[in-house]
Amino acid sequence: MPFLPIVGTLAYVWDRETDRVLMIRRDARPDDDHFGKVNGLGGKLEADESVLASVRRELDEEAHITLDELALRGTITWTNFGPKNEDWMGFIFLVTKWTGTPPTGNDEGSLEWIERTRLLQACDEDVAVREAADLPMWAGDRYFVPLVFDDDARAFHGTMPYDGDQPKDWMYERL
Numbered sequence: 822m823p824f825l826p827i828v829g830t831l832a833y834v835w836d837r838e839t840d841r842v843l844m845i846r847r848d849a850r851p852d853d854d855h856f857g858k859v860n861g862l863g864g865k866l867e868a869d870e871s872v873l874a875s876v877r878r879e880l881d882e883e884a885h886i887t888l889d890e891l892a893l894r895g896t897i898t899w900t901n902f903g904p905k906n907e908d909w910m911g912f913i914f915l916v917t918k919w920t921g922t923p924p925t926g927n928d929e930g931s932l933e934w935i936e937r938t939r940l941l942q943a944c945d946e947d948v949a950v951r952e953a954a955d956l957p958m959w960a961g962d963r964y965f966v967p968l969v970f971d972d973d974a975r976a977f978h979g980t981m982p983y984d985g986d987q988p989k990d991w992m993y994e995r996l
Contacts, residue, residue: 824898824910825908826898826907826908827865827907827908827909827910828865828866828872828909828910828911828912829863829866829909829910829911829912830875830876830879830911830912830913831860831863831912831913831914832862832863832876832879832880832891832913832915832916833862833913833914833916833966833969834861834862834880834884834886834916834919834923835916835917835937836934839934840936840937840938841934841935842934842935842937842940843862843923843932843934843935844859844932844933844934844935844956845859845860845883845927845929845932846931846932846933847930848930848931849927849928849929849930849931850928850929854903854905855903855929855959858958858959859933859935859943859957860958860959860962862879862880862883863875863876863880863914864879864882864883872912876888876891876912876914880916880919882927883927883929883932884921884924884927884932885924886919886920886922886923887919887921888916888918889918889920890916890917890918890919891915891918892914892915892917893912893913893914893976894913894915894968894969894976894977895965895968895969895976895977895978895979895993896910896912896913896976896977896978896979897909897910897913897965897980897981898910898911898979898980898981899911899961899982900981900983901982901984902983903983904985904986906983906985913965915969935956937970939954939956940954940956941967942954943956943958943962943963943966944958944962944963944964944967945963946963951963959986960986960987961983961988961991964981964988964991965977965979965981965991965993968993975995975996976996977995978995978996979992979994980992980993
C-alpha cells in the first residue's frame, strides 16, 4: 500500500550562547490537535514548496525570524499519529543562526526559550526525571529530540508508528 503522508517541517532554534531552545507551547486554540503540548516550530508544506522553503516560511510566520544557518538533522515517518490518526513525513532541522527577535507568542500559542538541558530531561528514560522537567510533549518526541542535539553529524532517518497519542515503536538509522 502506498504511503501518502502529510509532509511537514519541524525546527529547533538553539541559542548556543544561552543554551536555550525556542519552543512553542500550543495553548492558544483548544481545538488544536497539539493543544497543551510543547513542540518545536514548523508546519505543513504548501503546494509547490520545497522543504527548505517551508521551514523558512514557517519560522518567519511563527517566530518572525529569518534563518541564516540550519542543518537537516533527520527525517521521521509517523503513522496513525494523533487524534485524527494521520500519516506524516517530517523533516527535522536544527537552527543555529537567525536574524530577528521572536515575539512572546503567535496564533498557535506562547513562544518560550527553554533550557536545552531541561528539554533533554523531558526526553529522559527515567519517568521521574521526565516529569520533573514539566514539558508536556508528544510521547514519541523523547526518542528523537536528543538526536537533534547530539554530536553525530549524520542525519537520522526513522519511523515511529503511533496508536493515536502513543508511539508503538521507534526505529532509526544513520548513514
